Amino acid sequence: MRVVAAMSGGVDSAVAAARAAEAGHEVVGVHLALSRSRGGSAASPASGPARARGCCTVEDARDAARAADALGIPFYLWDLSERFQADVVDDFVSEYAAGRTPNPCVRCNERIKFSALLDKALALGFDAVCTGHYARVEPEGRFDSSRDDEPRLHRAADVAKDQSYVLAVLSPDRLRHAMFPLGGTVKADVRAEAARRGLQVAAKPDSHDICFVPDGGTRAWLAERIGRRPGTVLDDAGAVVGSHDGAYGYTVGQRHGLRLGVPASDGRPRYVLAVEPASNTVVVGPREALAIRTVVGRGPTWCGPVPSVGAGLGVQVRAHGSESPAVVTAVSTQAVEVRLDEPLGGVAAGQTLVLYEGTRVVGSATIESTGR
Amino acid sequence: VSRSHRAAYLDHAATTPLRTAAYEALLAELGRHGNASSLHTAGRRARRVVEEAREAIAAAVGAGPSEVVLTGGGTEADNLAVKGLFWARQSDRPRPRVLVSAVEHHAVLDPADWLQAQCGAEVVRVPVDEVARVDVEALRSLVAQAPDDVAVVSVMWANNEVGTLQPVAEVVSALHGTGIPVHCDAVQAVGQVGVDFGASGLHAMTVSAHKVGGPVGAGALVARKGLDLTPVIHGGGQERGVRSGTLDVAAARAFAVAVTEAVEELPGSAKRLTELRNDLVSGVLAAVPDAVLRGDTDSAGRLPGNAHFTFPGCEGDSLLYLLDARGVECSTGSACQAGVPQPSHVLRSMGVREDDARGALRFSLGHTSTAGDVAALVDVIGSVVERARRAGLASRRAEAGRA
Numbered sequence: 001m002r003v004v005a006a007m008s009g010g011v012d013s014a015v016a017a018a019r020a021a022e023a024g025h026e027v028v029g030v031h032l033a034l035s036r037s038r039g040g041s042a043a044s045p046a047s048g049p050a051r052a053r054g055c056c057t058v059e060d061a062r063d064a065a066r067a068a069d070a071l072g073i074p075f076y077l078w079d080l081s082e083r084f085q086a087d088v089v090d091d092f093v094s095e096y097a098a099g100r101t102p103n104p105c106v107r108c109n110e111r112i113k114f115s116a117l118l119d120k121a122l123a124l125g126f127d128a129v130c131t132g133h134y135a136r137v138e139p140e141g142r143f144d145s146s147r148d149d150e151p152r153l154h155r156a157a158d159v160a161k162d163q164s165y166v167l168a169v170l171s172p173d174r175l176r177h178a179m180f181p182l183g184g185t186v187k188a189d190v191r192a193e194a195a196r197r198g199l200q201v202a203a204k205p206d207s208h209d210i211c212f213v214p215d216g217g218t219r220a221w222l223a224e225r226i227g228r229r230p231g232t233v234l235d236d237a238g239a240v241v242g243s244h245d246g247a248y249g250y251t252v253g254q255r256h257g258l259r260l261g262v263p264a265s266d267g268r269p270r271y272v273l274a275v276e277p278a279s280n281t282v283v284v285g286p287r288e289a290l291a292i293r294t295v296v297g298r299g300p301t302w303c304g305p306v307p308s309v310g311a312g313l314g315v316q317v318r319a320h321g322s323e324s325p326a327v328v329t330a331v332s333t334q335a336v337e338v339r340l341d342e343p344l345g346g347v348a349a350g351q352t353l354v355l356y357e358g359t360r361v362v363g364s365a366t367i368e369s370t371g372r
Numbered sequence: 373v374s375r376s377h378r379a380a381y382l383d384h385a386a387t388t389p390l391r392t393a394a395y396e397a398l399l400a401e402l403g404r405h406g407n408a409s410s411l412h413t414a415g416r417r418a419r420r421v422v423e424e425a426r427e428a429i430a431a432a433v434g435a436g437p438s439e440v441v442l443t444g445g446g447t448e449a450d451n452l453a454v455k456g457l458f459w460a461r462q463s464d465r466p467r468p469r470v471l472v473s474a475v476e477h478h479a480v481l482d483p484a485d486w487l488q489a490q491c492g493a494e495v496v497r498v499p500v501d502e503v504a505r506v507d508v509e510a511l512r513s514l515v516a517q518a519p520d521d522v523a524v525v526s527v528m529w530a531n532n533e534v535g536t537l538q539p540v541a542e543v544v545s546a547l548h549g550t551g552i553p554v555h556c557d558a559v560q561a562v563g564q565v566g567v568d569f570g571a572s573g574l575h576a577m578t579v580s581a582h583k584v585g586g587p588v589g590a591g592a593l594v595a596r597k598g599l600d601l602t603p604v605i606h607g608g609g610q611e612r613g614v615r616s617g618t619l620d621v622a623a624a625r626a627f628a629v630a631v632t633e634a635v636e637e638l639p640g641s642a643k644r645l646t647e648l649r650n651d652l653v654s655g656v657l658a659a660v661p662d663a664v665l666r667g668d669t670d671s672a673g674r675l676p677g678n679a680h681f682t683f684p685g686c687e688g689d690s691l692l693y694l695l696d697a698r699g700v701e702c703s704t705g706s707a708c709q710a711g712v713p714q715p716s717h718v719l720r721s722m723g724v725r726e727d728d729a730r731g732a733l734r735f736s737l738g739h740t741s742t743a744g745d746v747a748a749l750v751d752v753i754g755s756v757v758e759r760a761r762r763a764g765l766a767s768r769r770a771e772a773g774r775a
Contacts, residue, residue: 028693076693123763124690 001025003179004121005130006032006113007067007075009060011194011201012132012182014067018197019181020130021071027130029068029075031061032117034084035212063201070199080116087111089212093225096248099277100350103319104210105166109133114174121177128177134161136183136359137175151175153303153361158186165319168354168364171301219249219257229280233260236273236285247275250282253290253346260284271346290345293372294329297353297365300336307331307355307362314356315340317347317367323356336365343372380748382702384583384677384738385532385560391585391739394630398587401622408619409610418621425628429592432628432635433558433579434568441593441601441611442624446559446580448615449593450479452604453555453576454526456614458487459602461523461553468494469522471514473506473538474721479578480526480557481717493523497721503668504536504722512546525554529561529577533705533718533734534667535678537565544573553599559583559591563634564642564675569594576601579631581623585739586630590623634739645676645737648746652679652735655750660757666719666732677737680705682724683757686731690760695733698752705734731760 003025005017021027061077068075088107095102118129134156139149150172156162170178182190194202213221226248233242242260244250250258254272264270264286271290274283295317307313307328314323315338324344330337338355347370355362381389390398406418423437430437443449454470461467470484474497487493498511506527515522527543530536540556547554553575561567563584569577576599581590593615595601607616634641650671656663656679663681668674683691688704695702705716719729735749 028697074693074696076689078689120690120763124694124759 001128002126003027003128003130004117004126005029005073006117007064008032008132008207009057009063009067009201009204010132010207011191011199011204012134012187014064014071014132014199014201015190015194015197016130016132016179016181017067017073018071018193018199020179021073023181025128025130027071027073028126029064029071029073030117030121031064031075031077032084032112033061033077033079033081034088034112035081063204067199067201070197078117078120080112083116084108084112084212087116092210092212093222095350096222097226097277098350099247099275101251101348102350103166103352104212105319106169106352109167110169114170114178118174118177128179130179130181132182133163133167133180134158134182134187135164135167135180137178137180140179150304151178154183155356155359155361156180156182157184161187164356164361165316165352165354168303168352168361169301170303172303175303219246222246222248231280231282233258233282233284235262235264235270236283236289241270241284244282247277247280247282250275252348258284287345291343291372292340292345292347292370293343294337294339295326295347295353295370296335296337296368298335298368300331300333300363300365302363303361304363307357313338313362314358316354316356317344318351326355328355335368336363379699379701380745381740382700382735382737382745382749384741385705385734385736386703387582387588388585388738389740390582390587390626391630391633393633394586394626397629398622398626401625404621406621408621409608418619421621422619422624425624428628428632429579429624430594432631433562433577433594434570434572435577435594436570436597438612439569439594439597441595441615442619442627443591443593443611443615444617444620445589445591446557446578446583447479447591448604449578449580449591450477450526450555450557451483452593452601452615453578453595454480454483454524455487455604456601457524457553457555457576457599458491458493460600463600465520466492467521467523468492469514469518470495471498471511471522471525472496473498473500473527475500475504475506475531475533475536475718476526476528477532477557477559480528480555484526498527500721502722503666503673504531504534504718505668505673506538506543508539508542508546511543515547515550515552519550519552522550522552525552527554527556529556529558529567530565530675530678531667531718532560533716533732534680534722535560535675535736536667537561537673537675540572540574548573560675560678562631563638564645564677566638575599581627581630584631584634586627587623590620590627592627637739641739642676645741646671648737648741648743649676649679651743652737652746652749655746656681656735656753659750659754663757664728666722666724675736677741679735679737681733681735682719682728683731683733683760684728685764686757686760687763688730688732690763691731691733691756694756694760695749695752698748698756700749700752702749703734703736704732 007013007029092104136154137151155164229246232240235241241262250272270284273285311328315326316323325341326338329339351367353367354364406414408418408422426440427437430440470493484495488495499507555576556574557578559580577594579592582588601614603614666680715726715729
């Protein structure tokens with residue numbers, strides 16, 4: 001089998017590529033150039049924008065290339081920066097501007113790694129794209145499109161590292177060409193294996209946050225792109241308790257960085273309850289006011305049969321959250337609604353709703369709204 | 373796909389294999405010691421080797437020995453020419469303008485742009501025509517606007533991407549009598565076409581060792597006697613005081629051996645490469661009828677070893693991968709950092725649309741090229757382009773209907 005190994009420069013994708021090669025596949029390493037690193041116009045090359053951090057830096061490209069060298073596989077740099085800008089970065093900004101909290105990793109998997117990259121790889125004669133994601137496809141490597149044999153996505157063996165949430169958007173025809181060699185392994189073993197294989201990235205720290213935004217600086221980064229939009233912060237009774245420079249800088253469930261001028265009457269911490277872009281208002285209130293029971297997701301994708309109303313499933317509403325039991329209360333081609341067995345706090349529109357049955361991903365949708 | 377057979381190396385413009393004689397000279401000198409600036413016996417021996425090398429390099433390009441300033445490569449020589457001449461020309465009055473052809477290598481463009489950002493220079497790119505040949509009339513009128521304001525003019529001898537030979541004599545004659553120094557990056561030209569610095573009327577010219585079969589990391593700025601150059605690298609005052617640093621004796625000798633051999637092989641080698649190149653062009657066009665040969669279609673107007681195409685509907689990186697996997701090594705021709713390959717400024721200056729510029733490939737031949745190398749390319753290019761076309765411009769297409 002001919003496999004493109006997407007190599008970010010991190011330890012996971014390097015070990016994934018190594019395993020694919022060891023399994024006898026013909027593996028070609030590809031590092032995706034996702035941001036323009038050379039300063040744009042020829043008129044001002046010396047004053048180009050600062051290099052993006054994360055998966056697009058020159059160091060990461062070098063680490064990926066060196067890992068490919070160590071594995072003895074060919075290595076190329078493919079430029080998907082325009083697609084990434086349009087489908088991930090611009091989408092991220094416009095989602096925030098609309099008062100939602102997007103998950104750019106979901107978008108990247110949906111539109112870049114398993115769309116632009118996979119389509120290109122298939123056209124060039126490859127059979128699959130291999131990544132270092134922690135998730136399992138079962139059965140793996142079924143490229144023919146017989147329905148009996150459709151692949152399903154499952155949680156990884158290492159539950160703490162499980163990334164099925166950010167891959168749940170993939171339909172079976174995409175999963176057919178996906179290879180996740182780390183799905184059955186725990187992270188610590190991956191690092192040990194990298195060291196054993198002589199990969200320099202064995203001790204490289206994990207990447208966190210968003211690859212195109214400086215560490216922890218999402219609000220400032222967004223402000224540069226959306227601009228200052230001052231507005232008021234209200235409490236749940238409608239009283240003005242503070243001001244903000246842009247409602248897009250707030251996420252439902254957020255507690256820190258609210259800078260409220262008026263203390264809560266009961267002295268207890270307050271949380272963002274709602275972000276209302278139309279009125280440019282942020283609403284804060286006590287923790288218990290965050291609790292919701294129903295979640296509506298739009299644009300569902302199903303990995304297998306569509307669940308029926310009344311089905312009891314597990315749902316996950318944020319990347320690092322835990323799974324909560326719920327019941328499907330409505331389902332159509334446009335939307336899915338679930339009712340949680342127990343209330344849940346801090347569920348933000350724009351995040352992904354993923355439905356599980358056991359370890360299996362049933363489907364996913366983008367959270368549109370929540371209710372009590 | 374088999375990788376076992378010898379790859380067809382069609383990227384001599386990037387670097388050409390070290391010539392055997394240069395390799396032997398390099399090894400021999402690496403085994404000896406001595407700083408060419410030292411006064412004792414070992415130093416004198418080293419000095420003699422360097423000076424003999426300087427004489428040979430000078431002879432190969434029609435210059436005098438004292439006109440050869442040895443550098444650490446072509447890029448350094450370009451930097452010394454552009455910055456060194458710009459700064460030296462500010463001594464009597466401000467002369468902000470730097471005129472460079474729009475298709476110069478980054479080693480000329482980027483120092484010029486740096487001068488604009490840091491030293492108050494005003495860089496003007498002289499336009500080129502659709503084959504990348506500089507518009508001498510445009511240059512003439514740019515100079516005529518304010519001749520005293522022009523610090524330096526730089527126009528390359530031959531373009532590194534599309535191989536177009538520039539009208540160097542016309543450029544020199546357009547500047548005649550103005551007192552404006554003219555620099556020429558001749559890195560791609562030396563050893564492929566006749567280059568005579570003395571006869572050219574140029575003030576300064578860049579030469580690189582590894583493009584003629586010498587080692588990487590060696591080059592020279594050939595600069596007329598008495599040309600006022602401000603140093604870029606300061607230190608012990610070697611090389612007329614404009615390029616300090618202990619001389620690389622081994623590299624100088626190997627450079628001299630290589631450039632001497634390359635120039636001695638002319639014009640026979642050029643005729644051989646021209647024939648091979650013409651076979652390559654006709655073979656590629658036969659296999660891919662809608663491929664577009666870029667640069668001068670008249671064989672006499674381009675470097676003998678250069679062929680450059682754009683393949684409509686393809687991306688350069690797809691083509692590069694598919695050819696590499698089939699044992700054919702070439703280049704997209706444009707600068708590609710560890711970051712992102714940019715659409716070539718050369719093709720853009722020629723008026724090539726950005727989408728077309730993305731499907732560019734440069735094939736460049738050199739002293740080790742054979743008919744077998746050309747045949748290897750011609751054998752696979754049809755199926756490679758077909759497949760690359762299927763992959764299309766995947767990286768550009770905006771997401772159509774979002775779910």
